[in-house]
Amino acid sequence: MSVNSKQYICINLDCEIHKDEIVFPKQRDCYACKHPLVEKKRELTLTEDDKEIITNYPTVIALPFYEFITNNEDSAFDKITRLKDVYEISLRYLALLVISEYFNIEIKNKDR
Numbered sequence: 604m605s606v607n608s609k610q611y612i613c614i615n616l617d618c619e620i621h622k623d624e625i626v627f628p629k630q631r632d633c634y635a636c637k638h639p640l641v642e643k644k645r646e647l648t649l650t651e652d653d654k655e656i657i658t659n660y661p662t663v664i665a666l667p668f669y670e671f672i673t674n675n676e677d678s679a680f681d682k683i684t685r686l687k688d689v690y691e692i693s694l695r696y697l698a699l700l701v702i703s704e705y706f707n708i709e710i711k712n713k714d715r
């Protein structure tokens with residue numbers, strides 16, 4: 604299955620097609636209940652590292668990372684751009700920590 608192939612499901616809760624979780628490759632009406640099929644969103648499988656970043660990292664890093672791993676509709680270029688954003692924001696955050704540590708450290712040159 605290619606990355607961009609879409610899957611369609613019946614969302615009618617009373618329908619046998621829905622209960623059997625049958626997916627279709629094309630958008631059409633359901634064979635059983637005649638409701639229009641709806642595109643199935645890709646299931647999100649988070650690794651332990653993903654969960655660690657999303658729950659414990661600062662929001663300025665966690666939010667773009669969450670958007671990077673959850674947004675499957677974007678093109679590959681958009682995906683790379685989101686990853687670049689996560690990397691850039693992480694570097695800026697670390698730079699901010701270093702600068703703040705520098706201004707708060709006891710042993711620094713007071714002549715300047």
Ligand SMILES: [Zn+2]
Binds near residue numbers: 633636
């Ligand atoms: Zn149906």
